[in-house]
Each structure stands twice: as C-alpha cells, then as structure tokens.
Amino acid sequence: MESNTNVITRRERDCLVTLEEDSPKNFPMRLHQIAQTLRVKPPTALNVIRRLERKGLAESKDGMVILTESGDKVAKSILLVHRTYESLLCQSGVSENSACSEAAEVDYIIPAGNARLILKKIGSPKLCPHGKPIPEEE
C-alpha cells in the first residue's frame, strides 16, 4: 500500500547531500564520482540513485545525475537541519568535527520546522560553525 515516499534512508541522505554540495550550478554529477564520495562501488551507488529516482528526488541519464526540484528542496532542508543542529552542538561545547558527524546522523530525520524553531532559540545564527550559510526558507 503506502511505500513510504518522503521518508529517506541514511544512504539516500548522503547521496542527496553529495549531489547538492558537490554539483552546484545545476550541473550533473557522474555516477562514479558519487560512488567514490559515498565510498561504495558504482552498482551500489546506482542502486541508491534508482531509489531516489523512484521517490522523484533525482534523475539520471548515461551516468549523469541531477537532483529534481523536489530533491533540491529536500537536500536544502537537510542542510538547514544539519547546520542548525551543528550550531546547537557547538554552542553547547561540542567540537566542530564531532558536531558535523553527529549532525549527519540526524539531519535527515529531524523535520525542518523543528529545526527552524531550534534555530530561533539559539539566537538565529546566519552561519554554521564551518562558516557555511544556514538556508533561510524553502
């Protein structure tokens, strides 16, 4: 019945974030590069891409992969949560590197709405601890 669309796994999250961050100006990314970034073999990466395609988050042709509009939104929302949580952790006394890897564990689970509320509570910083901008609205 329900195939749990709009629920995302950790691997899918990593793939979305890779596509968002490593291919800025609407440029496609090559499959083997995605595979290398995710540290998996190409068939495994392709498998992840296929799942993203089924969820309407990515499109691919001849190994060129791009995010759809919907995928871009999801990726940006993940980055919002990521940088918000990172900021919270750093303000609490966690090291930058530690904060980043911890954030990756939860940024695809925590809803963006909650992150925005947390962001306000911790003083609405404009940049994450690494100096990257925290996305405003979608």
Place this chain on the structure above:
Amino acid sequence: MESNTNVITRRERDCLVTLEEDSPKNFPMRLHQIAQTLRVKPPTALNVIRRLERKGLAESKDGMVILTESGDKVAKSILLVHRTYESLLCQSGVSENSACSEAAEVDYIIPAGNARLILKKIGSPKLCPHGKPIPEEE
C-alpha cells in the same frame, strides 16, 4: 568482522524503552505484552528480543524478558537523550506530544554525552515536559 554491536535500531530502541518503562522493579515482562506494546505479532517481538540478547542487552526465559545491566544502562541513556531533546523542543515552541514523538526518532542515535551538554545549555531542567525526571549520570 565487526557486527555493529552497540548500534541499535529503532525497533530495538522501542523494545528497550518498553522494558525499561513498563517493568520497573527488575520484574520480567511477558513477550505477548511487549508485542502488544510494540503493535507487532509475538514472533516479530521475539525476533527483536533475540537481537537484543545477541547484543547482551536482554535475557529471556519462557517468554519472560528482562534487561541486562548493560541493557538497563542503554535504556536509561536513551531516556536521558529523549527527555533532553523533548525539553529542547518544548522550550523552542513545539507541542508536548509532537516533541515526544520527534524525540523517539532520534533519542537512540544521539550520544548521551552530547545530550548532557545540550541539557546544560538549556538550563539543566530536572524534569522533561511530561514531568518525568531526566536521568542524572550513568
């Protein structure tokens, strides 16, 4: 090689928390009661229990299930994270019920050490929004 001990799945988390909260004074819990609480059939619940046993977190005999000392520690640490995150969300403006279900999504992923730092940052409340005590140390 490494079988990912001390990493826990969502179902295992639910099972640990059920055992911790629904069977206080070292009393065993019946399998069918666990199954009902988790809203799964008994064989499914048994399967989860078996995984917890393999990880050294639970023990069972004739359908009587208890947490091991190790399992108790893990469960308490999950509750610490749960109530900390719940408190953070509520302070940020999220409703109690929403905060509770959101917290369950991440409380088994966020390390207790981080939760303690966050707890300090948000003013070291002694109780979660529901009025339950936030565990001190392990």
Place this chain on the structure above:
DNA sequence: TCCACTTATTAGTATCATACTAACGATATT
C-alpha cells in the same frame, strides 16, 4: 480427566535497504 484457552516458539515466506563481484557494453584515448 479432558477440553479450551493462552502463550511461546519454530518454520517458512516476504520485503526493503545495503553492498558486493562478475560480466558485458559503450566510449574514449593512445
């Protein structure tokens, strides 16, 4: 004592995410 009920357990099946190797095809480079 025998039957019915509850409970636990086993066996078997299914799905989904993850990941690999091996093999094949296409393209590009030397």
Place this chain on the structure above:
DNA sequence: AATATCGTTAGTATGATACTAATAAGTGGA
C-alpha cells in the same frame, strides 16, 4: 586496434522488519 574507463545488469548475500501457520506447553474449568 588495444586499453582503459565508466555505466549497467545480473546474481548473490546479509540484516532488519514483519507476517502466517503450525506446534508445543501450560493453566483453568467443566
């Protein structure tokens, strides 16, 4: 043309999750 690179397919494997059906084992009542 030979080689290297890349994508893709096929096949296999594991682990978590979940189910049904069947069996076992105990309890309580008629």
